[in-house]
Amino acid sequence: MFTERQLEIIQVTMDIIVRQGTQKLTIRNVAEAIGVSEPAVYRHFASKHALLVSLLEHLQQSIVPVFNTLHSENTSFNHAVETFLHTLFSNIEANPAYASLVFTEEAFHSDNNLRPLLKDILSGILIKLETAIGRFQSNASCRTDLSAHELAKMMLGAIRLTITQWHLEGGESALTMHAHPLASTLSSLYKP
8 A cells, every 4th residue: 555645656657757767767856846856766665676667566556456347246137248348447637647657658668577477468458358258258148160369359359449549649539439339349249
């Protein structure tokens, strides 16, 4: 669990990465953005790397639970997927930094030490999707000629593309408006 000050530092870090890129992320720039001294930031995070690790942990705590909405009982595949996508897209609209930090991961391409953490986040997301699809396959509301793992990868790819396009457009339109069309497309592709 993060303290209120740590969350403030993490939020500023996300803002710097999204607006200026990782090359502009320094403890000095974080401190200046918050209006504190560099040692004040170091009291909460021992290094820039520790700050980035905490940032990824925060993102994991924020994003991965949204994937649990796919596990609703007694609902159709289409309804479950649409509810999940709307929840996920609403979360990302409220926190646009998530789009570039988790779903396009562009901020972490150059840091080999952070890539395994990001890989773990994406693996966790994929496992949650695979588990939900497997449940829908077991109750015959989702096709079974492809494995749950392959269907989960295709779903995650479609989600990531939708989020990346929205992010590249500068968030000009509501991301949530894509939830229904994407859910309908996935339902058509995944129906038994």
